Amino acid sequence: MTEHSASSHGSIPSGDSARNTGIATQDSFDAIVIGAGVAGTLSALLCAREGRRVLLVDRQKFPRSKVCGCCLNGRAQEVLKSAGLESGLARLKPVSTTAMRVHQSRKSLVVTMPGGLAVSRFALDQWLISEAVQAGAEFMEDTTASVAPRNDANPDQSRSNSNAFRTVDLESNGRRWQVQGRIVLVCDGLSHPSLSRLEGFESVPRPGARIGLGATFARCSADAWIPTDEIQMVVGPDGYVGVVEVEDGQLNLAAAIRPAALQSRRTPLQVLTSLFECNGLPVPLQLPQAVIRGTVPLTRKSRRISEERLFVLRDATGYVEPFTGEGMAWAMTASLLAAPLVEECIRDGWDSTIEDRFQQTFEKAIIREQGICRLMSTVVGNPLLLKMTMSTFRLMPWAARSLVARVNRLPSSLKRSE
């Protein structure tokens, strides 16, 4: 078996009862959440807990796999804990990780990272959907959403009514219809396709941005060089690849690869194989049989992140390569920070100060913090810089520890609200 199977996660509560339950044209919701990744599911859950009518939509069928390193750092776990989800996470039986081993030029360095967890997105996202559904959210899978521009907002509605809602077009199995939301939360990942009709929201990749690759496959005895409690990070001239064991005993692989390496007629498997081989490491035995998924270019920025009754959250706002599980932590932090503003908009209506406060919150809590990851991304892309950094960390292991601690801590705005 080279992919997760639904049956291997039979113990996860299913959201089946609420799936595609015939939501009608022009149905209106307090919030429409587009994308059931970590940002969308947590946002839907928090809003449903306020007693609001919430529609969570995703274009994929669940459970589904996703290109991701699957490592939850301390901050991500704290955010889940603060949302009362700690015991549910424990029921997924995530693998505990204590360190990352970085391999470069046939040398390796262990960076201590206590308290990490590894859990597949197949299991994690399905569980978060079921938590949102249990909180009262309605979930539609296999349904593609597209936000209508404001001046397209349902022409049949009165002016005051159309100002109170945003329109979202839905499409599933050839059926097309519209729904209305007092607020729309766009959590649809890297290139935020649901915003393609809105002006000014283009998602612009950085020139030369690396491409993501991912796969999940069975672990064999030949893979014993990958200890269960260690994340392996293998760096080479074409990029880097991370491997970790997840809750069902399979290995999860996630890589960021220079686009030029994939353009020179080499298959993704050949590029990944050469990363292991140039470090003198065996290629995980089942990797050649695995389904390898790809992403659009990773590092990117969205020109805008909000407009009237619309917030863009996490990867949809732009992407900085994560190194120790920051990606999901940022996504969940954004959902938690946005929740009071979402509630305010539903309760009191939209006012332009909400937009300013939304942007300031994210500037402070996430965008500034991404500086460390931007720096690490540059270091990993430059063999000489990486060699120097690894030598420094060997001499001063406390420097690596304090870097890891910094990206793991909760932003001060969340600490205050605890």
Ligand SMILES: Cc1cc2nc3c(=O)[nH]c(=O)nc-3n(C[C@H](O)[C@H](O)[C@H](O)COP(=O)(O)OP(=O)(O)OC[C@H]3O[C@@H](n4cnc5c(N)ncnc54)[C@H](O)[C@@H]3O)c2cc1C
């Ligand atoms: C190679 C790689 C390794 C990574 N490793 C880690 C790691 O170890 N730890 C970590 O914390 N983070 C990691 N990340 C980052 C992490 O995966 C993301 O930051 C995180 O998934 C962002 O969550 P999100 O909810 O914003 O978007 P996503 O999780 O991408 O969810 C977006 C959802 O929107 C849906 N969607 C898209 N378009 C539409 C549409 N039009 N209509 C309806 N639905 C739609 C998609 O199907 C998807 O389910 C990694 C990323 C990559 C690429």
